Amino acid sequence: MVGWGRGCGGSAMDRWQETVVFTESEMEVQDESDLETFLQWAAALGVSDSPVTQSEVTTCPSPFCLGHSICVSHFPDAGGRGLAAVRDIMKGQLILRVPKEALMTSESLRSKDKKLSSVLCKYPTLSSTQVLAVALLNEVNKGKVTWWYPYLKQLPRSYDILESFGRLEIEALQMDEAMWTAERAVEKGKMDWGEASVLMHELNLKPQLSTFKAWLWASATISSRTMHIPWDSAGCLCPVGDFFNYAAPGEEPYHSEILKTRRNMSPLCDTSFGKVQNAGKSIEELFDANAHRLIDAGYEEEVAAYCFYARRNYRKGDQVLLSYGTYTNLELLEHYGFLLHDNPNDRAFIPLEPDMYSLCSWPKESLYIHQDGKPSFALLATIRLWVTPVTNRRSVGHIAYSGHQISAEHEVTVLEWIVKNCGSFLGNCSTSLEEDELLLETIDKIQDYNVSMDFGDVSRACNSELSAFLEMNGRKLCGQVQICRNTRSIHRWKLAVEWRLSYKRILRECISHCNKRLEDLYS
Numbered sequence: 001m002v003g004w005g006r007g008c009g010g011s012a013m014d015r016w017q018e019t020v021v022f023t024e025s026e027m028e029v030q031d032e033s034d035l036e037t038f039l040q041w042a043a044a045l046g047v048s049d050s051p052v053t054q055s056e057v058t059t060c061p062s063p064f065c066l067g068h069s070i071c072v073s074h075f076p077d078a079g080g081r082g083l084a085a086v087r088d089i090m091k092g093q094l095i096l097r098v099p100k101e102a103l104m105t106s107e108s109l110r111s112k113d114k115k116l117s118s119v120l121c122k123y124p125t126l127s128s129t130q131v132l133a134v135a136l137l138n139e140v141n142k143g144k145v146t147w148w149y150p151y152l153k154q155l156p157r158s159y160d161i162l163e164s165f166g167r168l169e170i171e172a173l174q175m176d177e178a179m180w181t182a183e184r185a186v187e188k189g190k191m192d193w194g195e196a197s198v199l200m201h202e203l204n205l206k207p208q209l210s211t212f213k214a215w216l217w218a219s220a221t222i223s224s225r226t227m228h229i230p231w232d233s234a235g236c237l238c239p240v241g242d243f244f245n246y247a248a249p250g251e252e253p254y255h256s257e258i259l260k261t262r263r264n265m266s267p268l269c270d271t272s273f274g275k276v277q278n279a280g281k282s283i284e285e286l287f288d289a290n291a292h293r294l295i296d297a298g299y300e301e302e303v304a305a306y307c308f309y310a311r312r313n314y315r316k317g318d319q320v321l322l323s324y325g326t327y328t329n330l331e332l333l334e335h336y337g338f339l340l341h342d343n344p345n346d347r348a349f350i351p352l353e354p355d356m357y358s359l360c361s362w363p364k365e366s367l368y369i370h371q372d373g374k375p376s377f378a379l380l381a382t383i384r385l386w387v388t389p390v391t392n393r394r395s396v397g398h399i400a401y402s403g404h405q406i407s408a409e410h411e412v413t414v415l416e417w418i419v420k421n422c423g424s425f426l427g428n429c430s431t432s433l434e435e436d437e438l439l440l441e442t443i444d445k446i447q448d449y450n451v452s453m454d455f456g457d458v459s460r461a462c463n464s465e466l467s468a469f470l471e472m473n474g475r476k477l478c479g480q481v482q483i484c485r486n487t488r489s490i491h492r493w494k495l496a497v498e499w500r501l502s503y504k505r506i507l508r509e510c511i512s513h514c515n516k517r518l519e520d521l522y523s
């Protein structure tokens with residue numbers, strides 16, 4: 001348990017600054033009284049679902065409620081701390097409003113800190129995300145005296161985004177594409193930190209707040225919690241608004257496409273999707289006008305607040321969820337440090353012959369397999385052309401491009417090609433799908449760290465992975481082992497194994513999808 005202000009050595013403040021950022025080996029436990037203090041702080045700033053001014057803020061019915069719609073609650077299987085409906089909520093209703101004064105942005109932090117502002121002016125080449133990371137660490141450096149203290153104490157102590165993955169966790173991803181994404185994220189983190197180090201030194205940050213670990217914390221806070229604002233590409237930290245856990249957006253194609261194009265703007269950027277024309281309307285009119293909007297949330301200039309709306313109906317007690325955007329599981333891991341076991345937007349790629357990529361004009365990223373195992377339109381069309389003799393491709397190209405099979409006989413070749421390639425891809429992985437399932441069970445047992453256990457069931461391939469992992473954490477694998485207690489590291493390893501397993505399951509689905517189609521064609 002993280003001990004706020006307890007234990008010996010150093011001041012309580014030093015320990016807070018250390019634990020808020022660095023605790024890797026211990027369970028995260030949020031203190032209820034801190035949460036209550038934070039919610040009172042937020043309510044005093046006008047964080048509520050009521051379209052009222054700060055002076056009119058009403059008292060909350062429960063210490064963990066904000067306004068009349070939501071309260072902070074815990075959802076162990078769906079994101080941990082989150083927000084629950086305290087009444088039945090209708091799609092489109094306003095559920096939370098966070099005034100601009102309560103948003104933490106680079107601008108708001110700079111404007112109240114002359115030193116930060118003057119030092120930042122000397123480093124105009126830093127990216128807006130680097131600036132926000134430095135400003136955040138600078139705020140943590142102030143300890144209890146910062147105005148943001150109640151909010152900062154609510155931030156997670158550590159994160160599981162790819163940038164924070166170690167060597168073995170990266171290797172556990174197994175697929176080149178994912179390992180490369182993780183390596184790139186780590187390198188980028190190191191580079192960003194290196195570039196900002198001089199500035200942090202100039203700000204006289206405490207040594208523990210200038211380390212790469214501290215940087216990772218700030219960077220992950222920004223990656224997983226900021227919301228889109230129009231005036232700063234780093235986004236803003238939105239107290240209470242950042243307690244909403246994620247639900248994948250619905251499968252409506254129009255919706256998904258738009259979200260996709262907006263995704264690169266900022267994490268949680270989906271939240272400004274579909275802004276309505278608000279000019280000249282009163283606050284009440286604006287809230288009514290939003291009843292039929294599609295979006296979850298966005299910053300609304302006219303009311304100077306971040307406003308959140310229910311994207312569907314909720315029953316009292318349900319978790320109210322937010323769509324941060326359309327993400328594959330790898331993207332969720334990269335930006336948010338979690339994945340969904342049933343993610344409708346997940347996808348898998350199989351290696352194709354180099355010439356196949358140039359065969360059609362579709363981008364490489366469009367040649368994938370959907371989560372339900374169906375090949376994407378572009379992948380299927382590409383394979384249909386590929387298995388066609390070169391001399392015939394010109395004459396049948398238009399059929400392939402239109403998404404139709406060229407002939408039943410030809411389609412058999414296409415489907416057999418897919419089955420064979422998915423199969424050989426799975427066969428080339430260092431562990432099988434079944435071995436990964438078994439390994440996950442073992443990791444679950446390790447996480448139950450009160451027991452000493454037998455690893456007899458783990459396959460040879462997974463056994464070496466398990467040994468390497470335990471050795472890295474100072475334990476030896478010899479039948480019965482004492483359980484390693486680096487819970488964070490185990491959790492990341494588990495995420496990596498879950499990720500590769502979900503990837504392999506897509507390929508297995510693809511094989512059975514193609515086999516079913518083949519049966520139909522043979523019959």
Ligand SMILES: C[S@@+](CC[C@H](N)C(=O)[O-])C[C@H]1O[C@@H](n2cnc3c(N)ncnc32)[C@H](O)[C@@H]1O
Pocket residue numbers: 077078079080081082156224225242243244245246247335336337338339
């Ligand atoms: C914006 S915060 C949401 C609130 C967060 N649970 C908290 O306690 O502060 C985003 C983080 O919540 C977690 N999260 C959100 N949705 C999740 C989900 N559906 N499943 C698992 N974790 C989720 C992830 O750790 C993610 O990085």
